[in-house]
Amino acid sequence: MNYDFDKIIDRRGTNSLKWNVPKEELPMWVADMDFEAAPEILRAIMDRAAHGVFGYSVVPKEWNDAYAGWWERRHSFRMDPDWLLFCSGVIPAISGVIGRLMKTDEKILIQPPVYNGFYHVIERSRRELVESPLIYDGESYEMDFEDLEQKLADPKVSLMLLCNPQNPSGRIWTKKELKQVGDLCAKYHVLVVSDEIHCDITDPGYSYVPFASVSDTCGDNSITCIAPTKTFNLAGLKTAAVMVPDKELREQVKKGIQANEASEPNAFSVDAAIAAFTKGEPWLEDMRAYIWENKKCVENFLKNELPQVHMVSGKASYLVWLEYSLLGEKRNFSSFLRKHAGLYLVDGKEYGENGSSFLRMNVGCPRSYVLEGLMRLKKGVELFESKRSNVDWNSTFPVL
Numbered sequence: 001m002n003y004d005f006d007k008i009i010d011r012r013g014t015n016s017l018k019w020n021v022p023k024e025e026l027p028m029w030v031a032d033m034d035f036e037a038a039p040e041i042l043r044a045i046m047d048r049a050a051h052g053v054f055g056y057s058v059v060p061k062e063w064n065d066a067y068a069g070w071w072e073r074r075h076s077f078r079m080d081p082d083w084l085l086f087c088s089g090v091i092p093a094i095s096g097v098i099g100r101l102m103k104t105d106e107k108i109l110i111q112p113p114v115y116n117g118f119y120h121v122i123e124r125s126r127r128e129l130v131e132s133p134l135i136y137d138g139e140s141y142e143m144d145f146e147d148l149e150q151k152l153a154d155p156k157v158s159l160m161l162l163c164n165p166q167n168p169s170g171r172i173w174t175k176k177e178l179k180q181v182g183d184l185c186a187k188y189h190v191l192v193v194s195d196e197i198h199c200d201i202t203d204p205g206y207s208y209v210p211f212a213s214v215s216d217t218c219g220d221n222s223i224t225c226i227a228p229t230k231t232f233n234l235a236g237l238k239t240a241a242v243m244v245p246d247k248e249l250r251e252q253v254k255k256g257i258q259a260n261e262a263s264e265p266n267a268f269s270v271d272a273a274i275a276a277f278t279k280g281e282p283w284l285e286d287m288r289a290y291i292w293e294n295k296k297c298v299e300n301f302l303k304n305e306l307p308q309v310h311m312v313s314g315k316a317s318y319l320v321w322l323e324y325s326l327l328g329e330k331r332n333f334s335s336f337l338r339k340h341a342g343l344y345l346v347d348g349k350e351y352g353e354n355g356s357s358f359l360r361m362n363v364g365c366p367r368s369y370v371l372e373g374l375m376r377l378k379k380g381v382e383l384f385e386s387k388r389s390n391v392d393w394n395s396t397f398p399v400l
């Protein structure tokens with residue numbers, strides 16, 4: 001391994017959303033990583049900073065080429081660089097698409113448990129939500145195609161938000177499944193927005209399928225959101241792209257992003273994205289291997305020490321989806337854990353009703369945090385089971 005992912009970097013005092021928590025808490029919630037960015041990206045940012053002038057920026061052709069090159073090399077998908085539009089984030093892009101392309105009385109379909117930002121963007125856009133819950137078989141999630149078709153057939157449903165790969169479960173959708181989604185959406189004239197922000201972080205040996213690559217039907221009837229922000233831990237730089245093969249649709253999307261005032265890059269977002277997608281591969285390979293080890297660490301620990309908590313072994317992302325229904329509890333275990341064990345995970349119900357007996361743990365962090373988090377989880381479970389809630393946990397755990 002050429003990069004030091006074990007390195008502890010104190011993020012407190014940097015206005016970090018994740019670490020803006022009391023000092024005795026270990027935050028393993030929001031989806032950013034505690035790793036330093038790749039040296040090649042740091043170099044690009046420092047060079048830009050050293051220039052010292054930070055006026056308005058444009059998006060050069062190198063930016064389009066960097067994305068197109070990456071998707072061809074890493075995901076065997078050849079896109080025309082001109083299909084890409086800059087956007088300052090995936091959520092601003094989705095919000096712009098909704099605002100521009102949907103009538104106010106039209107509905108949006110999602111498949112819970114799914115990224116909570118989907119709920120928020122739909123609510124803020126004041127559109128009606130339609131849910132087609134995924135089916136959980138105790139190990140993994142499947143789409144319920146019968147239910148999906150029934151919901152898509154509602155003439156008021158005009159857009160489907162697809163999470164590919166899936167957050168929070170880490171499920172990678174197969175080509176066959178994506179084709180089925182694409183065919184159904186085309187049949188009922190429902191536009192697909194495929195959020196592929198987690199696509200690069202897959203377990204070694206696994207890769208994802210870009211929705212637009214599946215067929216012409218999928219490509220022509222879709223808008224794909226991609227970014228270097230999860231892959232390279234750059235969320236605070238606000239840099240993403242929207243890929244729209246169809247020219248007329250692309251013009252509409254462009255106007256939607258502009259209407260949201262999200263079409264202009266900041267002084268660092270272009271250079272960082274170009275460095276990431278042209279020079280970031282060696283770092284990403286090591287990071288994927290490290291994350292996989294972290295996931296193994298969680299899996300083994302739970303098997304050996306805490307069988308009451310079950311890990312759903314999705315093959316994508318640094319997010320681990322933990323089922324705790326064996327504790328005999330359906331709800332609110334997350335607030336108990338946070339209060340009594342100082343472990344901040346996301347409550348599964350944030351991702352929809354069927355996420356209620358789950359927790360999402362972010363293992364995009366040094367292994368020592370993962371081990372500490374697991375110890376806290378174990379102690380939290382023990383306490384929960386014994387109902388000894390009068391222990392002073394703040395004095396029990398080391399301050400990180």
Ligand SMILES: Cc1ncc(COP(=O)(O)O)c(C=O)c1O
Nearest residue numbers: 031089090091092115167195197
């Ligand atoms: C599936 C998914 N989409 C979008 C986002 C947010 O993207 P952005 O910060 O570019 O708006 C996240 C962040 O966690 C995510 O998990």
